[in-house]
Amino acid sequence: MVKLRMADSKGWKTCVSAMASLIEEATFKLTPEGVKMKAMDPSHVALVDFELPAEAFAEYGVKQTVSIGADLAEMNKIMARAKAEDEFTMELDEEKNRLVLTFKGTSTRKFSLPLIDISEAELPEPKLQFTATADIAAGVIQDGLRDAEIVGDNVRCELKEEGFSMLTESDTGATELKLQKGDAGLLKLSVKQPARAMFNIKYLIDMTKAVSSADAITINLGTNLPIQLDFPIAKGKGRLRFLLAPRIEAE
């Protein structure tokens, strides 16, 4: 009997919403230690790496490792129906091969979601040498991306000793966002070597849209390497990490 309970549904809701914008189907691996999910988008340019340890749940009943394949779009639709403060339970109905999601608030609502078989190829772990990292308020990034979207498709992200910047240029114009040391939005900065690379704006928007603007996003950069974005979930116990490969700049 597999049963997971969370005191509220907000955390799971946020995570699923962010994942669903990038990938269609996912296999959640439930081990006695916690829930893990790792998947690449169909273009192989983005990777989601999600981990939520058993401690993050109010009740965590997993005796043996099981893999649960689910259609994320469907799951997201269901989670969208939950109120943030609803108590949230996931149960595996092995007989019917379904996942039962229950929201308990002023009433008790139940949804069931058919499980799907997904071929599980073990994803290799990218080993990347990032040279700069920063903690930035999510709201700042979200605003910057929305600015950039007006102008172009790609944004250049840069981390230097002075701070963080996002620059977009195209035939229709240019936009720039700057965060300097001491600005309220820049919570932490550590630069071994200045780093910059260019990324697809749409992907970045999808990755960042689910977090609340008050949270901090940890950014890791290396010149012409993928960008790594970490979001705090379950009060820092779990992790939601995105990797996005850089655009190759046309010569």
Add this chain to the structure above:
Amino acid sequence: MSEIWADKYRPQELRELVGQPQAIREMLGWAESWRKGKPSKPALLLYGPAGTGKTAAAQVLAEQMGWDLVELNASDERTFSVINQVAGTAAATGTLFAGTEGKRLVVLDEADNVYGVADRGGYRAIEKLLERPQNPIVLIANDQYEIPWNIRAACLAINFRRVQQDAIVGALQRICRAEKIGVEPLALKVIAETAHGDLRSAINDLQALAEGKKRLTVKDVVLYRRDREANIFDVVSQLLRATTAKQARELLWSLDMPPEDVLAWIDENVPRVLVDPADLERVYEAIARADVFLGRTRRRQAYGMWGYASDMVTAGVAMARQGELKYVRFQLPSVITKMSRTKVARATRDGIARKVAKRCHTSSHVARKDFLPYLGVIFRHDKKTAERIAAELELGEAEVGYLVKA
């Protein structure tokens, strides 16, 4: 289920690919120019018959070059926006493992499958994709001429030929050795011959025949071959002896034939072996209902109805029979022979109907049903009017002949 041999023994390196030395050389040359910079033709078009190694070659090339691999198959929905988004992004972006230094091979399989591609802007998306890709691209097709010329022109086209019989035999031999199966050399030759240069189907046949066996003989192979051709006869005779609905339904699974043809075969042969008239009535009821479902499938493009037609024609027929059977030699459905005999006449008739339809502002269906019989009467009895009509409709000699006889 055990692993499919065609996958299990797929080549690990490009030079292991069977029977395509020329194609391999060209592919390696192209890949090398990608390593140095950007080739004048950033995309490949691999074309050739099924089972000759096109997809395998693309996959192995990616592995060998250390490129990330993204495949878009025909099973994926391939509209403009999907190709543009998935392949377009893949072609313009570095990899997750090496950033902008890394390369990714974007493979569009079955690029000539216009079904999903042509009408929804798929080719326009491919065109856009080929404009300025930062990553190598491979298009795969059976028929290169199904692909628009401007796309073809942007690609380096490489031909995959039917695999030579000797090469197929060699590949089958290697598999037999690895699977520890003793084999008569002639047996492999017969399989290779049947495959007509399609290595994948040869390997599939070998697996179907030899898996789990210690020894494969010529006799096994010959029997198997005849079996495949004689299948419909077996299905019809087994169908009559089926005792459960499930058993009857499953008979169709092994048969590679559209339900219309199966229906024709059963319609032709089953009633003739029945003895009891009550059986005959019930069996025809089942066949008739199957035909109704098939008609709905065709008219409304509702392929969901296919299943009902298949069930009626198998389980429905099998369960309807209760009485005895007599022995009759099965024969080709008369509807097939009739259709082929009347092919010319039908074409002539439809030609006339189209001409009438155009002049009378009606559909050719109405023209055929309502107008042609009267034209026939006129042509047989009133020569003068017939001549005027023939001139007006610009009827040819064969068409006039048809109307006179009709």
